Amino acid sequence: MGGATAALDYxxxxxxxxxxxxxxxxxxxxxxxxxxxxxxxxxxxxxxxxAEELAQEVFLRVYRSxxxxxxxxxxxxxxxxxxxxxxxxxxxxxxxxxxQERLDDHAEDIGVRQVEDRRPSVEQAxxxxxxxxxxxxxxxxxxxxxxxAVLMHKxxxxxxxxxAKVLSCSESAVKSLLFRAYETLRARLAHMA
Amino acid sequence: xxxxxxDRENREILLAYGSRARNGSDTELESHLQTxxxxxxxxxxxxAVWQALEEWEAEPVSADFDRRxxxxxxxxxxxxxxxxxxxxxxxxxxxxxxxAALAVVGVVLExxxxxxxxxxxxxxxxxxxxxxEVVQALDEMEVLNQFNRSIKADSAAxxx
Numbered sequence: 001m002g003g004a005t006a007a008l009d010y011x012x013x014x015x016x017x018x019x020x021x022x023x024x025x026x027x028x029x030x031x032x033x034x035x036x037x038x039x040x041x042x043x044x045x046x047x048x049x050x051a052e053e054l055a056q057e058v059f060l061r062v063y064r065s066x067x068x069x070x071x072x073x074x075x076x077x078x079x080x081x082x083x084x085x086x087x088x089x090x091x092x093x094x095x096x097x098x099x100q101e102r103l104d105d106h107a108e109d110i111g112v113r114q115v116e117d118r119r120p121s122v123e124q125a126x127x128x129x130x131x132x133x134x135x136x137x138x139x140x141x142x143x144x145x146x147x148x149a150v151l152m153h154k155x156x157x158x159x160x161x162x163x164a165k166v167l168s169c170s171e172s173a174v175k176s177l178l179f180r181a182y183e184t185l186r187a188r189l190a191h192m193a
Numbered sequence: 194x195x196x197x198x199x200d201r202e203n204r205e206i207l208l209a210y211g212s213r214a215r216n217g218s219d220t221e222l223e224s225h226l227q228t229x230x231x232x233x234x235x236x237x238x239x240x241a242v243w244q245a246l247e248e249w250e251a252e253p254v255s256a257d258f259d260r261r262x263x264x265x266x267x268x269x270x271x272x273x274x275x276x277x278x279x280x281x282x283x284x285x286x287x288x289x290x291x292x293a294a295l296a297v298v299g300v301v302l303e304x305x306x307x308x309x310x311x312x313x314x315x316x317x318x319x320x321x322x323x324x325x326e327v328v329q330a331l332d333e334m335e336v337l338n339q340f341n342r343s344i345k346a347d348s349a350a351x352x353x
Binding site for chain 2: 027034035039043048052055063128132134150154155178182185190191
């Protein structure tokens with residue numbers, strides 16, 4: 001998190017330009033990180049609309065913080081720290097429960113529609129859908145911090161050190177979180193091989 | 194090689210091998226895997242998990258995501274901040290603004306109006322004087338001052 005790291009971080013440079021009043025640089029940052037933030041939040045709360053709402057809040061907070069921004073950490077570390085904080089709060093508040101209910105309804109709708117279509121791939125699609133549902137349930141049942149660690153490790157390809165900074169814990173704590181999380185996932189998903 | 198499963202510090206090697214590092218570069222670990230069924234099972238399970246997670250694709254972001262975000266930013270920005278933004282633009286364009294303002298003032302002043310009062314000529318045309326004329330005038334003033342002083346001295350002295 002030293003100055004050297006920050007000096008190499010182009011995103012931090014862009015954020016400093018935003019701080020200086022350059023709105024276009026905020027657009028560049030948004031373009032660059034929008035998808036990663038939304039997909040991380042989607043897999044955290046498991047609902048697209050809720051994920052986008054939270055992602056909006058993430059970027060809004062980034063924009064609001066522009067005047068006090070200091071590049072003391074990698075920009076993505078800061079970004080994902082905000083995203084994780086919001087996701088954990090949303091999960092604790094149970095804000096996504098109503099969305100989850102709608103999602104379940106939606107999943108049922110998809111099943112019905114596929115059966116009605118009577119396409120040759122219906123069976124395959126249903127098997128795939130069931131497998132995906134199993135993966136989603138397995139991830140959803142992980143403790144929140146383990147879930148966040150797995151998602152950053154697997155999908156965002158973050159190093160242990162960066163995940164540690166995002167979650168504000170030690171690297172060894174992250175290794176421990178990941179080991180336990182994958183242990184749980186192996187118990188639930190290993191049969192899918 | 195010590196079994197990674199029995200070594201708390203090195204078990205992430207096994208995790209990494211079952212996740213990303215599948216290029217077979219870790220020959221030491223591979224040798225160990227051939228003799229350790231527990232580690233083999235661990236790697237097999239980890240690869241299954243990795244593959245299962247791979248299948249879980251995220252949905253694309255809504256097309257109006259940016260529009261909604263910028264609308265929220267706009268709503269949150271108070272009017273005086275927006276005015277501040279306008280002032281900033283004005284400040285950046287200050288040289289152009291100043292030049293334009295001067296041009297407008299110039300045109301207004303030079304515009305012929307029927308009721309304009311002609312300016313009176315200045316009492317002293319200083320611009321019209323040559324340097325030698327100025328020097329001469331100063332010399333004359335000095336002479337006059339000396340003359341005044343001598344007259345005052347004479348009048349102040351007791352009369353006989």
